[in-house]
Amino acid sequence: MKESEGLYRSFRLVRRLAVGSLVLVLGIAVFGYLFFMRGVDVPEARELADRELASGTLRFGEKVHRKAHVYMRRPADYFRGTNGVLAATDERVIFVGVAPKDNLESQDAPPAIIVEEFGNDTLLEMDPGRVYFLSAPGVTVTREGRSMTFAATGAYRRELDSLESYVNDSHNAQRELAAREARLRAKVREMSNAPLYYVIRRGDAISTIATTFGTTVEQLQAWNKLEGPRIRIGDRLVVKPPGPRPQPAATPPAPTARR
DSSP: HHHHHHHHHHHHHHHHHHHHHHHHHHHHHHHHIIIIIIIIIOOHHHHHHHHIIIIIITTOOOOOOEEEEEEEEEEEEEEEEEEEEEEEEEEEEEEEEEOOOOTSSSSSOOOOOEEEEEOSSSSSEEEEEEEETTTEEEEEEEEETEEEEEEEOGGGGGHHHHHHHHHHHHHHHHHHHHHHHHHHHHOOOHHHHSSSSEETTTOOHHHHHHHTTOHHHHHHHHHOOSSSSSSTEEEEEEOOOOOOOOOOOOOOOOOOOOO
16 A cells, blocks of 8 residues: 555656646747747848948958848847848948847937948858758858857748858859969969970071070980980980979170260
């Protein structure tokens, strides 16, 4: 009897713990939704950020190619949503946002504008994925160790996807172009360092060949292991050995005549 009563009490304790844990999880979920998700889609903040981007942030001649309405969370704002716009130009990736107002702050107080920017070059990385504890789609922008995360609500996800694709596609094209230029430079270096040959024709003399290729008879003889100046039609001469081409000697300025 006592054993059955003990088991019943243990069962009641476990059941209470389970119900309490479930209530705690639901409470955290509701709190998280009200605290984190509320206020991440404020039209007034987006409109103000758009105006600030167009009139106060862009440099002269700087053109926006893609932009998306996003929000970010900062510890300084207790992780509340900072609504704004993320824009990609030729020079930069810029975020212009409006910080959330404090409840104790006067409603007449001017909004705090936040501007963050990254150089828009191949050092910049933009990684898409679920952000802020998987609560929203977004991107993480990283450049030289500095990183920031931005998210979009469902209505603006396509804008963010378009911006991310534009930035990453542009950088991939730049990297491919740089790789092609590096391969071309390597090929030119290889060709420049390769030996150069000349096939002797009728009427050629070793002295004229040396003059034509900017070298000396002695060098031609050394490169081709010739014991004298005699050459034969059809023979192939090394007129430039392997290695970098020698730089031509600077011509001294002509002396000026005195009167």
